[in-house]
Each structure stands twice: as C-alpha cells, then as structure tokens.
Amino acid sequence: MTIPRALAVAAFVLGALAAIAGSAAPPSARQSDDGDRVSAQTLTTWLRAKKSGLRVIDLRPVEAFDAYHIPGAEDVPIAALAQTEFAPTETIVLYADTEIRAEQAWVTLRARGVTNAHILRGGLAEWPGVVSGRRRGC
Amino acid sequence: MTTIALPLLIGVAFGWTLERAGLGSAPKLAGQFYLRDLTVFKVMFSAIVTAMLGVFWLSRLGAIDLSSIAIPETYVAPQLVGGLVFGAGFILAGLCPGTSCVSAATGRGDGLATMAGMFGGVLLTGLALPSVSSFYSATARGTMTLPDALHVPYGVVVFAMVLIALAGFGAAERLERRP
Numbered sequence: 001m002t003i004p005r006a007l008a009v010a011a012f013v014l015g016a017l018a019a020i021a022g023s024a025a026p027p028s029a030r031q032s033d034d035g036d037r038v039s040a041q042t043l044t045t046w047l048r049a050k051k052s053g054l055r056v057i058d059l060r061p062v063e064a065f066d067a068y069h070i071p072g073a074e075d076v077p078i079a080a081l082a083q084t085e086f087a088p089t090e091t092i093v094l095y096a097d098t099e100i101r102a103e104q105a106w107v108t109l110r111a112r113g114v115t116n117a118h119i120l121r122g123g124l125a126e127w128p129g130v131v132s133g134r135r136r137g138c
Numbered sequence: 139m140t141t142i143a144l145p146l147l148i149g150v151a152f153g154w155t156l157e158r159a160g161l162g163s164a165p166k167l168a169g170q171f172y173l174r175d176l177t178v179f180k181v182m183f184s185a186i187v188t189a190m191l192g193v194f195w196l197s198r199l200g201a202i203d204l205s206s207i208a209i210p211e212t213y214v215a216p217q218l219v220g221g222l223v224f225g226a227g228f229i230l231a232g233l234c235p236g237t238s239c240v241s242a243a244t245g246r247g248d249g250l251a252t253m254a255g256m257f258g259g260v261l262l263t264g265l266a267l268p269s270v271s272s273f274y275s276a277t278a279r280g281t282m283t284l285p286d287a288l289h290v291p292y293g294v295v296v297f298a299m300v301l302i303a304l305a306g307f308g309a310a311e312r313l314e315r316r317p
Contacts, residue, residue, distance in 0.1 A: 004307075008304055008307065011187055011191065011300050011303070011304065012301075012304060014191045014195065014300070015296055015299070015300030016300075018194050018292075018297055019291075019293045019294045019296070019297035020293065021293060097275060097278075098211065098213075098275045098278050099211055100211075100274065122211070122280050122281065123278075125278060125280060126280070
C-alpha cells in the first residue's frame with residue numbers, strides 16, 4: 001500500500017470513528033472567556049457584583065449610544081480613546097456593534113501600554129437585552 | 139523570548155514546508171486554475187483534514203480545550219466580496235499572501251511584486267475604511283461553525299469533510315492524469 005493510500009485509509013477510519021464518537025459538540029466559543037475577551041455572561045456577572053474598577057466603554061457613535069447602551073457604560077468614540085485616561089487597577093471592557101471596532105480599540109490601548117482591556121465577545125449583538133429585543137422586532 | 143522565538147520557529151517551518159511542497163512557484167499555483175496541477179488543493183485540503191481530525195480527537199480525549207480556540211466572526215456580504223477580490227488577486231498573481239512571502243523569500247521577482255501589491259492593497263483598504271466601515275461590519279452572523287449552521291453533530295461534520303476531501307483527492311488525481 002502506498003503512503004498516500006495508507007494516509008487516506010487512516011483519515012477515513014478516524015473520520016468514521018469521529019461520526020460514532022462525536023457526541024461532544026465543540027463548546028460554543030461565544031460563551032467562554034479568554035485572556036482578551038469576556039462573554040456577555042461574565043460582564044453581566046461583573047455588573048451585578050459591582051466589580052471594583054470596572055469600566056465598560058461603548059465605542060459606537062453618540063447617537064447609537066443614546067439610543068441604547070449597556071447599563072453603566074461610558075460613551076467613548078474610538079477617536080477619543082487615545083485621550084482617555086485609564087488606571088492600571090481598572091478592568092476595561094470594550095464593545096461596539098461587532099468585535100471589529102472593539103479589536104481596533106484594544107490594539108490602540110495595548111499600544112499605549114493599557115494591558116487590562118477586554119473585548120466583549122460578539123459585540124453588542126451578544127448582549128442579552130439587545131438580542132432578545134431584536135428577536136422580538138423580527 | 140518565547141513569544142518571539144516560538145512564532146518565528148513555526149513561521150519558518152511553515153514557509154519551509156510551503157516551499158518544499160512547491161507552493162512558492164507562481165506557475166505551479168496558476169496550474170490549478172487550468173486544472174493541470176492541483177498541488178495547492180491537495181496540500182491545503184490535507185492540512186485542513188489533518189488539523190480537523192487532530193483538533194477533534196485531541197479535544198475528544200481531553201488533551202485540548204476547544205473553548206480556548208478563537209473562532210473568527212462571520213460577515214456574509216463583506217466576506218463574499220473579500221473572497222472574490224482574494225480569488226481575482228490569486229489568479230492574476232499566481233500567488234496568495236502566504237505563498238507570496240515564500241516566493242519573495244526565495245528571491246523570486248513575482249513574489250516580491252505580489253507582496254508589494256498586497257501591502258499597497260492593505261494601505262488603500264486602511265485609508266478607505268472609514269467610508270466603507272458600515273459595509274465592513276454588515277450582515278454579521280457572529281461566530282458560526284458548520285455543526286451550528288447545519289444542526290448536525292460535530293463528529294458527523296468531521297466525517298463528511300473527510301469524505302469530501304477523499305473524493306476531491308481522487309478527482310484531482312484523475313484530472314492531473316488527463317493527457
């Protein structure tokens with residue numbers, strides 16, 4: 001048996017076994033936290049616990065902020081982020097409609113030496129109140 | 139030191155492997171669009187299947203935690219447009235971003251030209267971003283995976299992808315053997 005054929009057989013066997021053994025669905029990444037991202041669930045817990053030094057930063061335009069924002073969030077458009085002071089003891093959570101703008105802000109802060117910033121996983125779309133509101137509107 | 143050395147080591151190994159597979163050569167890569175040389179398809183699909191089976195079984199056996207793997211978000215319309223632009227550039231240059239780096243590193247002029255074009259495109263996109271930012275984040279679907287989207291168990295999707303890959307390899311071999 002040639003090496004490519006042997007590898008094909010091995011892949012087939014491992015794949016077939018996966019179909020049988022694969023009851024373990026991949027954990028949904030949006031529910032979990034990692035070093036730079038926090039889930040909506042974690043942020044909710046922090047807000048309810050009134051976590052010391054927590055600052056939630058809304059990066060969207062002021063009109064969007066006025067229409068809706070996460071309770072306790074500050075309106076800091078991304079252009080104003082470079083002038084905003086952050087203390088090393090603070091825990092910063094950045095969010096916008098999606099993760100992209102928050103990632104840009106995270107990079108901006110990291111370049112300034114702010115290392116305690118997190119991105120809200122999934123952006124505002126993952127925030128429970130907004131999600132349920134949008135679903136009602138559909 | 140590890141944060142610099144390890145990525146550097148992985149990058150060099152990746153580049154070396156691409157070069158050894160012949161993927162630093164634009165004529166070889168362009169061959170896939172004429173169905174003459176499907177090396178790119180076979181190398182990439184082999185890598186996908188290897189990584190997919192590795193991640194599945196290492197997770198299933200408790201060696202890795204899948205929740206620590208970041209899944210890029212899906213933006214349907216901008217990613218479709220991005221895919222078309224990427225494909226057009228791939229056909230024009232005969233190289234994709236990774237292989238253009240390999241090609242340039244081995245001193246090929248077309249690799250250097252492709253890299254110059256790539257960085258020019260990145261610069262132009264960055265400059266144009268404020269005017270296209272609404273489209274950039276349009277049709278957001280969050281972090282989608284095939285098992286989520288198809289409502290099919292994870293292991294079944296893994297098996298289906300293996301079957302698709304094996305069928306693709308067989309078809310590629312037949313196409314390459316054509317007179």
